[in-house]
Amino acid sequence: MSKLPKAPLLEVIFEIKWDITSKTDIVDFQYLHGDLYSNLKSKYSHRENLLPPEVPLDIIKGSPVFRFREKQGSYPLVQVGPGLISLNTIDDKYFWNQFRDESNKILNILNDIYPKYSNFNLSPALTYLDFFNYDKSRETPLDFINSNFQLSLNDDFMKDTDSKMHDVNFTFNYEVEQKIVSLNLRNGKINNDKNGIVLQTKVIGKKEKYDAQKLKEWLESAHNLSSNMFKSLTAGKLYESFK
Template sequence: YVVQHRFRKDKDKWPLIQIGPGIITLNDTEGYVWEDFEKRIQHVLDVLFEAYPEADSNLRINWLLLRYIDSIDFDYEENDIFSFLRENLKINIKIYEKLFEETGVGKLPLGFDLRFSFPAKKPKGAIHLRFIQGKRKNVDVLIWETHVQSVGEDTPKSKDQISTWVTDAHTLTDDWFFKMIEGELLRRFE
């Protein structure tokens, strides 16, 4: 799938709608509020289904994805990412200590990309977590992504089913996000 057209209100402004053969995306970052984003999703669905005559039989939807990308400043040279993940995001990764003994290898990673996928029942499909070292405006950050994805037979086909899927996917990602950041990290976001 290749995005061929991008639509924004102004240059480099959000939201962004992208379309091409087999793909349509809605992206937002600045001033994200779920209720507004949900309305935009519904509008995109309305336009998409209106553009297809007999959409129920002519529009093939192979997969759906709702992805959230969050980040927080993190100094990788001064702080232990494994401690941060454990204490602030409830993710416990422990590397076997003996790997570092008498090997000349430092315990702080130069980079990392952790991914996990779990089956989901509502909506049917999978929820994915990803934690990766990155940069935002030339500052080191911890990026974490929460995705809900339905593929193939798990993918809803009608506009109403997709709307329900979107609500269920958001409910799941929202639940996981706030459970992970509960405590000190939540206070940093407030």
């Protein structure tokens, strides 16, 4: 997505997952973690262990175990776990070209230190999280969604009951260009005091074998798809408010 001056963006995540099917895969992860850090530490020198030592690795497949940052609390960051590697950043640090180039750099490193990954069926995903503030005391979540997004939702089935909408959580899944695009709208908070709607736009790739070049092409395509979806969903006064 383009860098809008008043973008509602919270976080961007590019992740790759693969199945862990044997003890050998767990052993491989130990080498992968060390080799990855060796290649990234010039930029991401701050290493965090997210897993208590008593928890065995084989029960947290697909979850991050180590996190690499430039310094404590900074972004972007790289996460790695058994069957997982991701690059995460936030709005202040997000520019698409930089994020793409950093992702491609990590893919090149992964190809050098762990070429075995291209033999696995991989699941790439690109996620954008956006936050839209609204006055919960003056309008319901549906009021806000219907007046700002290119969506039309109602709860007429509740009109004969003595009730007031508390929150929403809607997910729409579409198959586009051999990818699944998942749009989720739900109530959320940031900074513990701002009520609003969180939009998660997640593009999920087909589970199959990918080499580094194919993953780079997939990421570019997923970004274009996410960007177009966001522009279409927020078209009108809401999108104009981001400029």
